[in-house]
Amino acid sequence: MFAVYAAEPNAQDPLAALRIGERPEPEVPDGWVRVAIRAASLNMHDLWTLRGVGIKPDRFPMILGCDGAGVLDDGTEVMLHSVISDPGWVGDETMDPKRTLLTEKHQGTFADHVVVPARNVLPKPAGLSFAEAACMGTAWLTAYRMLFVKSGLRPGQTMLVQGASGGVSTALIALGRAAGFRVWVTGRSERKRALAERLGAHAAFETGARLPERVDAVFETVGKATWSHSMKSLKPGGIIVVSGATSGGDADAELSRLFFLQMRVVGATMGTRDELADLLRFCELSGVRPVIGTELPLERAEEGFRAMLAGETAGKTVFTR
Template identity: 60%
Template sequence: MRAVFAESMSAERPLEGLRVDELPEQPAPEGFRRVRVLASALNHHDLWSLRGVGLGPDKLPMILGCDGAGLDDDGNEVIIHSVISSPGWQGDETLDPRRSLLSEHHPGTMADYVWVPARNLVPKPADLTFEEAACLPTSWLTAYRMLFTTSTASPGSTVLVQGAGGGVATALISLAAAAGYRVWVTSRSGEKREQALELGAQDAFDAGARLPERVDVVFDSVGEATWAHSLKALKPGGAVVTCGATSGPAPSADLNRVFFLQLRVLGSTMGTRDELGRLAQFLTVSGVRPRIDSVHALDDARRGFERMETGDVFGKVVFTHGS
């Protein structure tokens, strides 16, 4: 079968290990079901894998991809939940200390077929395209959990999204605007600030700029480059919700500010299968759709990876696998 996979890893030149080629189908683990993937989407996780973060040499070659949608062997249209919990785990999959993501221990979605536990299949609403549905399982699900499960803010609150442009940021803007939040965003790019306003943000600021007033919650997936600004942007008693650190870990927690202003730092990771189902339903009810940066055929996946590596992305990079 066709597959996009990591053949080797390099921290400095990650794309040198990227291959698009044929791989043999592997036998499915017990309790797994096969899905014919019709669309998949790219995440920073895939670039980190090619850099050797979270993926050991003993796992190579590893098919990449956490996001996907397609048809199961019964012909059902499904979205693939990529959090693989350990056998027998009950409850919130993100709290399982032995959890993994597709493409870490089990082959990922960037192939003609993927095998996942039966419980990881979520019905795809008919009004979502496969390309739109493929955007949801990682960055959009992460944003949904950050906003509706982890965040302390309610609709009507003012929230700040740091680093508008990536999959999580564009999802946060779209979801929060649709749910009635006042959404502010930051970006170093004037073009991305304009695009964020088109998605529903009420105002957009240069990275690190002084805001007109302090906000209730900051959503930060950037880390080191934005952390100090995120804490300074909060009202007393406010919260920063973090789901990652693409620019590196924060150099200082600024604990004096945290305890004196009674700020909260809330971590959030991915989301549950049930949250993925509710996210898909929210899109159906609200009419919100994922912002897609570009669409590439699976055979041309390298172009999508190159686009993400340069950082010139606004929304999701999607791969189509053919019908």
């Protein structure tokens, strides 16, 4: 079958490990299902896989892609939940120490077919296209968990999203606006700040700019480059919710500010199948939809990878079949 995959890990030049071509058709174990992929979205996690982060060397070659939407063998239209927990695990699957994401142990979605446990498929809502549904399983689910499960924000309060154009950031903007929060955003370029405002941000500021007032919560996916600004922008008693560190995690913790102003810092990783179902219902009720910045046939996947590596994305990148 046709696939986009990582041939081996390459920490220094991840795109040198990228391959586009034929891979074996997957076998379908008992309790698993086969999905014919119609659309799959690109995530930063795919670049980490090419670098060899979070995957054992003996797992290569590895078909890339955490997210996807498609059709079961019986014709049912479905979308995927990317977190695969241990069969015996009960409860929040993000807390399962044996959990994996697609592309860490099991082959991913950038292919004609993918196989996943039966519980990892959900019916695709009729109101979502395959491309839109393919955006939900990682970036949008992460944003939903950050905002509605971890932050404790109430409608009317002010949130700051660091970074204006990535998949999680654009999801936070859209979800936050729909939920009644005042949404502020930072962005490195005028183009990215304008995108954030088109998505619903009430105001967009240059990276590191002094804000008109301190905020109730900051949502961090950037890390080292924005951490000090996040700390300085937060109200006493406020919260920073962290789900990534694309610029590096080696930041000054500013512990004196943290304890003196009684701030809170919490982590968020992906989300549960139930939270994904809730996210889909929220989108159905609110009319919120993911912004797709680039849609490419899977054969042109390298273009999407190059744009992400260069930081030139504006919304989600989706590959279609």
